[in-house]
Amino acid sequence: MEKQSAKILYVEDDVNLGYVTTDNLQLHGYNTTFCKDGKAALEAFKKEPFDLCILDVMLPEMDGFELAKAIRERDKNVPIIFLTAKTLKEDKIAGFKTGADDYMTKPFSIEELLMRINVFLKRSKVNATKEELPSQFVVGKCNFDFDNLTLEVAKKKNELTQKEAELLRYFCMNKNRVLKRDEILKSLWGDDDYFMGRSLDVFVSRLRKYLKQDSSVSIENIHGVGFKLNA
Amino acid sequence: MEKQSAKILYVEDDVNLGYVTTDNLQLHGYNTTFCKDGKAALEAFKKEPFDLCILDVMLPEMDGFELAKAIRERDKNVPIIFLTAKTLKEDKIAGFKTGADDYMTKPFSIEELLMRINVFLKRSKVNATKEELPSQFVVGKCNFDFDNLTLEVAKKKNELTQKEAELLRYFCMNKNRVLKRDEILKSLWGDDDYFMGRSLDVFVSRLRKYLKQDSSVSIENIHGVGFKLNA
């Protein structure tokens, strides 16, 4: 298996430090994109996926905390490391609360940064379902195209939203198996609280509405446990 | 749907700090095992698995680095966090090289520690759902699938509730052994009073109803003591 070099998004408004660090990262084999402000970083993130983000906190346009939140909304798994001069306990806590994975304070040693980068890349590689997930599914008499967000049930084409499609794909990949609520929520919502649970119920309700024309398919509730797609 | 609290191994030779921190961890819902030296910690780790380790570096008997290596040999995934007074860059690098995931320096804030613990538990939980735990039991002519809550008796599929399944699993894991009422109640109900006892009787009655098609299996009452699953 060819080892693709990891893509890192690095945001730092001190350009001197920024260039030095970027050089160092590239020297160590990381494909590094360097941005000088939060807005540019978010644009870069929207364009292409990254394997890891290193963010300064004090940034022009959009601060690092806001940026981290925006990144988390789009990708709940990508590791985020703060790298900042703000050493206060409160700042650290705030940083972690945005969904960050690590918080380093300046001045820092490049070796330590490399070590910490390595920790998270290693851990996310374990998960790496980077292998392309299937896009076409046939369930009962339904045709579901994940990439095109379409679900054909009894000749009728339905357009799904991204989240509806993600949930349906999760069911399709695990049909006829009991899926626990918290597993579903961890996988698709990234966390598990009361309101996310209710949100899941709403989505299940919508999927059932699409599927009700096909009597050979149903999403069954397992009380107190989760759901099962019967097909 | 009871969620199992994460088990943490915490090693610290300063007992005062150790007790305070252990208290704090337990207060936040972590099942914490506290050891005063490296040797004891390794013994504890050999006995039972942990979800996360927090290690001091300077320890009697066996230092934290050695301990980390020994733990890594047995489990290459469990998150390891160093928590130490050694602030030198070289020490940090050495720490990460043992396979550690994080390195915090004293003095530390408990909030930050909790945040960092949370980072790694959340990430390893995603992995955890991937490995399929065996949940299939064969008793007499019955097939019991705990995860899917199904019990097949003489070609007939029964759907169990979560609690029915938990009780049946408990019997299956201890078949042909007398189980005391209070043991069962402690394990599955978490406590033992009169009404829980009656509840247990109701569940035993239901399981017997499912199993009565299979004459090779029976749940026998041991008067005044408890029950035994004969198979």
Next chain:
DNA sequence: TAAACCCATTAACATATCATTAACAATCAT
């Protein structure tokens, strides 16, 4: 810049499930 739109979330209320509790019968120990 505002208006319109999309869509996930939250709220609100309706309904269903299932562990518990109750009630009574059967069995056991002494």
Next chain:
DNA sequence: ATGATTGTTAATGATATGTTAATGGGTTTA
């Protein structure tokens, strides 16, 4: 016998789920 324990079924009520509509943030369109 008779009080305690267990077996069984049904009633109860807390909690989980089903469903539709309101909300509001973010994005696109006018």
